[in-house]
Amino acid sequence: MKKVAVVVGARGVIGANLVEHLKTLDGWDIVGLSRRGGIDEPGVRHIAVDLLDETDTRNKLGSLEHATHIFYAAYQDRPTWAELVEPNVTMLKNVVEAVETAAQDLQHISLMQGYKVYGAHLGPFTTPAKESDPGHMPPEFNTEQQKFLQDKGSRSQWSWSAIRPSVVCGFGLGNPMNLASVIAVYASMSKELGMPLRFPGKMGAYGALLEMTDAGLLAEATVWAATTPACANQAFNINNGDLFRWETMWPRIADYFDLDVAPPLRMSLADTMADKEPLWNSMIERYDLLPTPYADVAAWPFGDFVFGWDYDFFADGSKARRLGFHRYAETEKMFFDIFSDLRRRRIIPSRTREVRR
Numbered sequence: 001m002k003k004v005a006v007v008v009g010a011r012g013v014i015g016a017n018l019v020e021h022l023k024t025l026d027g028w029d030i031v032g033l034s035r036r037g038g039i040d041e042p043g044v045r046h047i048a049v050d051l052l053d054e055t056d057t058r059n060k061l062g063s064l065e066h067a068t069h070i071f072y073a074a075y076q077d078r079p080t081w082a083e084l085v086e087p088n089v090t091m092l093k094n095v096v097e098a099v100e101t102a103a104q105d106l107q108h109i110s111l112m113q114g115y116k117v118y119g120a121h122l123g124p125f126t127t128p129a130k131e132s133d134p135g136h137m138p139p140e141f142n143t144e145q146q147k148f149l150q151d152k153g154s155r156s157q158w159s160w161s162a163i164r165p166s167v168v169c170g171f172g173l174g175n176p177m178n179l180a181s182v183i184a185v186y187a188s189m190s191k192e193l194g195m196p197l198r199f200p201g202k203m204g205a206y207g208a209l210l211e212m213t214d215a216g217l218l219a220e221a222t223v224w225a226a227t228t229p230a231c232a233n234q235a236f237n238i239n240n241g242d243l244f245r246w247e248t249m250w251p252r253i254a255d256y257f258d259l260d261v262a263p264p265l266r267m268s269l270a271d272t273m274a275d276k277e278p279l280w281n282s283m284i285e286r287y288d289l290l291p292t293p294y295a296d297v298a299a300w301p302f303g304d305f306v307f308g309w310d311y312d313f314f315a316d317g318s319k320a321r322r323l324g325f326h327r328y329a330e331t332e333k334m335f336f337d338i339f340s341d342l343r344r345r346r347i348i349p350s351r352t353r354e355v356r357r
């Protein structure tokens with residue numbers, strides 16, 4: 001019997017990689033939800049919908065009577081942590097209620113969370129964070145979303161799982177949280193300006209221990225948790241399985257881009273990179289890149305956020321391994337693979353492609 005996955009936030013850095021992974025598996029039909037919509041292909045149908053609008057959601061999702069799994073990875077950005085709660089809980093509620101009404105055989109709802117559950121965005125938190133750690137003082141949208149699922153799930157036939165990645169790295173454009181793109185574009189522009197690669201974060205962030213989550217590995221883990229009965233109604237930290245410090249990784253990244261490395265200097269990327277749109281446009285022309293709008297290619301505030309963590313940032317990923325998910329990713333290789341992918345897609349320059357006029 002075919003399973004039908006409703007991927008919510010299918011154009012996001014997490015959702016798009018999940019769609020790509022599901023496409024490689026037998027037995028799944030995929031429905032992708034986003035505001036932008038997408039191009040349908042065999043086995044994948046896209047629906048453009050505003051999940052903040054209850055009526056639009058109900059009307060557009062009324063036909064999903066065969067849905068068996070919801071993979072929720074939509075996200076509404078807001079300027080403050082408190083403001084994130086209302087829209088993000090509303091979207092989850094609207095989509096779950098609409099699909100539940102239409103689908104008789106809804107089996108599982110997977111919720112994408114993150115280390116914010118542990119207060120990782122607020123300051124030094126207990127590391128390695130465990131799924132069983134106590135939560136922090138509200139407001140916290142991830143926690144409110146989980147409470148909604150727990151409460152509704154206790155009265156429904158479907159089960160749920162909550163997936164907690166670290167910083168997620170993968171291909172995506174126009175996403176507010178995509179660290180690999182921030183680094184790739186920052187390095188490419190440093191090269192264009194003839195500058196060494198300088199870590200722009202806090203001094204203490206350079207030596208802190210942290211970890212990443214590869215978007216492909218995350219997609220595999222998400223489907224694994226959603227289809228493994230022993231994982232029902234639980235949360236799982238999902239990470240690459242190795243730790244690193246920027247002070248070691250940064251010179252390696254500089255080396256990849258054939259750049260010298262300079263000592264760290266704290267500066268706001270949001271401020272410093274704000275005037276670089278003309279430079280970006282000139283690089284598109286010079287290197288024959290795809291004309292990606294500057295606003296879509298790198299989310300500088302997210303870079304400032306991640307490079308500002310002057311404390312350890314990692315969680316215990318052993319629970320997923322104990323229950324049977326054993327994939328790992330080497331973080332340095334993950335970065336290089338994403339940079340090479342961005343080059344292949346002609347999003348960032350590769351030196352050999354310079355167009356001489």
Ligand SMILES: NC(=O)c1ccc[n+]([C@@H]2O[C@H](COP(=O)([O-])OP(=O)(O)OC[C@H]3O[C@@H](n4cnc5c(N)ncnc54)[C@H](OP(=O)(O)O)[C@@H]3O)[C@@H](O)[C@H]2O)c1
Nearest residue numbers: 009011012013014034035036050051074075114168175177
């Ligand atoms: N990225 C990370 O590093 C990271 C790390 C840990 C946890 N997380 C968590 O993972 C979740 C997903 O993050 P992400 O980075 O993948 O987000 P993202 O790239 O911003 O993608 C969000 C998706 O949600 C869709 N969406 C937003 N508002 C919508 C609306 N009103 N109606 C329909 N669709 C809507 C977007 O549609 P459009 O594409 O059409 O705009 C997009 O497809 C979030 O909860 C985030 O906190 C992310």
